Amino acid sequence: SGAEWRLLYGGRSRGSMPFLEEIEKLGADGDRVTVVAQDEAGHPDVAAALTGLAPDTAVYCCGPEPLMDAVAAALPEGHPLHLERFSASAGDAAGPGSGAFEVELRRSGRTVPVAAGQSVLAAVRAATPHVAYSCEQGFCGTCQQRVLEGEIDHRDDLLTDDERCDSMLICVSRCRGGRLVLDL
Structure with a gap:
């Protein structure tokens, strides 16, 4: 669609990161893809990666809770953020306030x-x-x-x-x- 995009792809090690070769090929034409393997470089610096985004730039994040918390904390209040969790959060349909x-x-x-x-x-x-x-x-x-x-x-x-x-x-x-x- 011609839209501008960037991808920060992190994981414990390159060997544990699915589709790594394909993802690196997507970014072969420039600086669109940054791969951060924790065993090589530590945790990705999400605050630095998100610096300078236009206010209407949508951010999509999938990963463990600490990563998603770091991404949410690095963005200004109200910035378009879409999260996909590895598992559901604590809220559920049978919790408190679940009357008929x-x-x-x-x-x-x-x-x-x-x-x-x-x-x-x-x-x-x-x-x-x-x-x-x-x-x-x-x-x-x-x-x-x-x-x-x-x-x-x-x-x-x-x-x-x-x-x-x-x-x-x-x-x-x-x-x-x-x-x-x-x-x-």
């Missing part, structure tokens, strides 16, 4: 009950089996749905603040009140 509520599926005209401890995804799929999903842990985004009414209890780490205004990941997020209306 109902979900109206506006386009289909159905209303489904969501039991305490049950995910919105499970309740919705019982009534509408075609709803897409994948990880069921709140980090892939496949089950993202638009919310038309109701107060969302976000329990994911994927959605941006803007996306959280009118959508939710129905595999982990819940309702802060008694009712949600989804655009389904």
Whole structure:
């Protein structure tokens, strides 16, 4: 697409880094790819790598929690940041504040009950089996749905603040009140 991009690829050792040859070939035409093997150079300096980014430059990060924490800390508040975790964060659909509520599926005209401890995804799929999903842990985004009414209890780490205004990941997020209306 001609978009400018850079990749900082880190790992414990070159031998443990999947697709290293292919990734290095992607960057063969300049300074787009920086490879940092921990056994050779220590941890990547993410603060230096992120210095001077334009305010609207999206940053994508996948890796262990300490790396993602360092990336988030190096960016100004509100900078576009997209995280993909190796595992789901501590929030889950059966945690505190997991009481029962109902979900109206506006386009289909159905209303489904969501039991305490049950995910919105499970309740919705019982009534509408075609709803897409994948990880069921709140980090892939496949089950993202638009919310038309109701107060969302976000329990994911994927959605941006803007996306959280009118959508939710129905595999982990819940309702802060008694009712949600989804655009389904």
